[in-house]
Structure formats: C-alpha cells, structure tokens
Amino acid sequence: MSTFLVFGATGGTGRHFVKLALEEGHRVKAIVRSPAKLAWIQNPNLQVIQGSITDDPLPLLDECMSDSDYVVSMVGDARMQMQSKVNTAFVEKQLVPSMRRNGVKRFLHQAGGLSKPYKEYFSPYLWMLRHTIARAYAGQHADNEAVMKYLAEDAMDIEWIVHRAGIGSEGSKGTLRRSPNSESKFSVATFRDCAAYNLKTVQDEAAVHTSCLSCYVD
Template identity: 30%
Template sequence: MRIAVFGSTGGVGRHFVAQALEKGMAVTALVRSPGKLADLPRGLTLVPGDISDEEAVFHTVAGANAVVCALGAPLQDKSGIRATGTARIIRAMKEASVERLVCLSSIGAGDSYPLIPPLYKYLLGPLMMEHMFADHEAQEAEVAASGLNWIIARPGPYRDGDRTGAYAHGPSSVAPDRNLKFRINRADVADFLIRQLSDDTYLHKPAWLSS
C-alpha cells in the first residue's frame, strides 16, 4: 500500500510516517524541509514543496492508494491553511483517482464541541482556540462535501509518549465516558490514522479519540 501524507513533519504526522514504514507501507510525503525526515528508514519518498504548490500536491498524491492529511498550524494562525490545503488535496485526489482520505481534525470542531471539558469549552476554546476550531470546521466541510471515501479523526489535546494502543474512540454523536483522561499521545493518534486506512467503521463519519 502506498500512502500520501501531508503534514508529515508535524507531531502526529511524523509518528504516522514512522509507524507506516514499520508496517511495510510505502509513503510519499510533501515536505518543505526534507532533512527533517532524513533519519527515517527506507520506503519514504519525499516531494519538495508546500501545500500551496498545486503541482507538488498532485505529485504527492499520484499513485497513492490513500491519503492522510495531518496539516497543522500555530494555535493563533488565521490563514485557514488547513481548509485551503485540504481543498487542494481533494482536487489532486480527484484528478489522480485516489478515493480514500483520512483527515486529522480536533475534538471540539463542529458537533463535537459539547464533548470537550468545561475548561476548554468556556475558557481556552473562546480565548485561544477560536481560529483553530474555525479552520478545522472549514476543513471538515471540504472533506464532507468531497464525495471521497473519507474519515475524520478528532483527537483530544496532544501529549508526548509512546504508542500504547490503549485509547478510546467513538462517533461524535456518542459522548466519551467522563472517566477518560481526554488528552492523548501523538503516537496513539498516528496509530488510529493507520487503522482508518483499511477500517470502514467510521467511513463518512468523524470520530473522537481520547486516552
């Protein structure tokens, strides 16, 4: 299986690439700074460029069996890069006849906002995460309207740590158990993204993730 990855040098994206290569997948990644992934094992193809480059985006997607979008941005970023970048990815996928899209979003986006703890809902969300949530919601709208075979992952806030496999997930229409820790290791998020490449449980649905 060949996977095209966008956002490969971010916290989750890098874990995804490493885990996919461990599983014997071939990975093509669009990168502005190829040196950031130079230490990863064989099986990785790097396409120099960034998400604003339509040609580079197409070359990254062409020949893939599936695409993983893990685009990120600083918390206060107002550029809307997740939404605009995802729209370019979708256009490239349609041109290249690639159907499977797994997109990284965030719990709190869209109809999952009621699921987040009060601290995030009433303080951190309005004060610090407004632009992030708006960008993710616009991104999710692009994905949902794409006509592709899509899955959206909505993890809780990230933390460092090894892949444990001991995390919970479910459809955003069902609230997480209150005993969950809410935060989740980046490596576990990457593990979930890999599982969605071949699992149809959340096809055409967003799913929350938490430890």
C-alpha cells in the first residue's frame, strides 16, 4: 500500500485517479478547494484537506507531504492560467521545497498534450493544433512549459514525470501507453484512461525524467 498526495482531485482526471487508487488499496490525501466535491467517496483510506495551490503558504503542506510516497498534480484552470503561471509558482516555491524537506522523491505533473517539452522535438502537426483550435489554452501551455523548464533545470534531484495528456471525453476506450518524446503520435483519451495511466506511470521508474505524450495500445 502506498500513499498518494493528490492535487486536482476533484477535476476530470483527478476524481478518477482517486477512485482507482483507493480501489487498488492505496491511501490518498487530496488537497482540494471544495471538499464537498469528494463527499461521494466514502473510504477510510481517503483524507480530504481543504486548500488551493494559490494559497501562499498552503496550510498543512509539510504535514501532508511527510508520509507520502508519491505526489500527483492534475490541476488546470484555463482562465486563471491565462493571467498567471499558477502551477509553476506552486511547484517551484512550495511543492518541490516541501518534497525536499520531507524526503519525497516521485512527482507526476499532468500537462496538456499540446504543451511543448523542454528542449525537445515538437511536431509541425502538434504546433498547428496548438495555434489553431487550441489557442484558447495558450496560458495553460505557457504554464506547463514553465513547469517543465523548472523541473529540468533546477529539480533533477526530484524523480519527476510529466504526462502530456490529450483528454476529451468520459468513459473508457482502452489502455494508454507512453510515447517516445519525439513521437507525434498521441491519443485524445478519456479522463478515466488518463487517470489509470497516471496511476501506473507515477510508479514506473522507467518514466522518471520524461515528458511524454500517451496513446492507446494498438
């Protein structure tokens, strides 16, 4: 049994992640703005703590971090991220320092599939999608890219993993696999399938220090 500290637990991917982790017998500590949104889950292995990554400082962060094995962030707010890089500020100023203080190594950050990995290849096809149909999410892409830059330049002591997820529906379509960083192939997956992928991937040592897309197994 492992303990997961989860941010974004009430979001589209996060709520599935919490449910799947609990079903596997793990413990989950979820820091959320609105605890009532998780009231539908009744499980003794779930601890819900009220808070937001925009709280500075975030109360009880070290206490929640102290006995956690993995940290998973699936936070996204297009409107807020259009104004400021909220994920970057939290990861850099609060999350990673707390991980270091408490000896927690593994961290998965869910970014968008159209966020360019730091100093890596970005296909013309993905570039076109980003600058056409996905223009409304420019703030999220910029925030995700700043997170990846910080992790690569200043947090290599942390076992970070970035999942550049394409998400577009509910239900389940199958099993996602990790794509090579330079591969343009990716799938627009469901929230549940991305959650299952995140749960598997954050525990996969081979995924450490990668910023990969995901696609369905053929």
